[in-house]
Amino acid sequence: MVITSSLHSISEEEIDDIAAYYESVNLEKINPVLNRIPEWPGDATRGRELYEGDCKSCHRKNGMGKSRKGIPALALQYPRYLFRQIKMFQWDKRIHDDDPEDETFDELTDRDIEALLAYVSSLAPGNKK
Numbered sequence: 001m002v003i004t005s006s007l008h009s010i011s012e013e014e015i016d017d018i019a020a021y022y023e024s025v026n027l028e029k030i031n032p033v034l035n036r037i038p039e040w041p042g043d044a045t046r047g048r049e050l051y052e053g054d055c056k057s058c059h060r061k062n063g064m065g066k067s068r069k070g071i072p073a074l075a076l077q078y079p080r081y082l083f084r085q086i087k088m089f090q091w092d093k094r095i096h097d098d099d100p101e102d103e104t105f106d107e108l109t110d111r112d113i114e115a116l117l118a119y120v121s122s123l124a125p126g127n128k129k
């Protein structure tokens with residue numbers, strides 16, 4: 001891959017263009033295999049309880065988020081990536097939901113996060129049983 005410019009020098013408009021492009025990509029059409037993400041080992045039953053209690057209201061029951069509101073789909077992302085994002089939220093290295101005071105992840109142990117991801121990864125369309 002040739003890197004032509006750094007992320008620091010792209011404009012807001014270019015960021016919008018890139019976002020619009022990603023939004024337009026139909027993964028299922030390009031490659032249905034991408035609808036299958038690795039399932040994460042963990043207690044999916046506990047994960048479901050946590051998810052339905054604390055996450056569903058925004059990321060939706062099916063884990064697909066609300067694109068118009070800028071709420072990302074969790075069900076189609078690699079659990080390893082999501083795990084890292086949640087740790088960053090916990091370590092205040094990334095802000096969740098534009099709210100620096102957000103407490104969504106404060107009480108979660110690593111085992112809870114694993115459980116959540118076990119459930120969330122089971123929601124990927126290609127993983128539905």
Ligand code: HEC
Pocket residue numbers: 050051054055056057058059069070071072074077082085086095096097098104105116
């Ligand atoms: C009040 C709404 C709201 C709730 C409740 C909520 N989220 Fe989010 N979440 C957001 C928004 C908005 C974003 C996108 C902005 C950002 O990066 O924080 C987001 C982003 C994320 C991301 C980053 C995804 C990525 O693509 O990098 C993860 C992971 C996540 N949320 C997990 C969770 C989990 C797990 C729960 C429940 C324990 C939860 N969220 C509850 C609104 C919410």
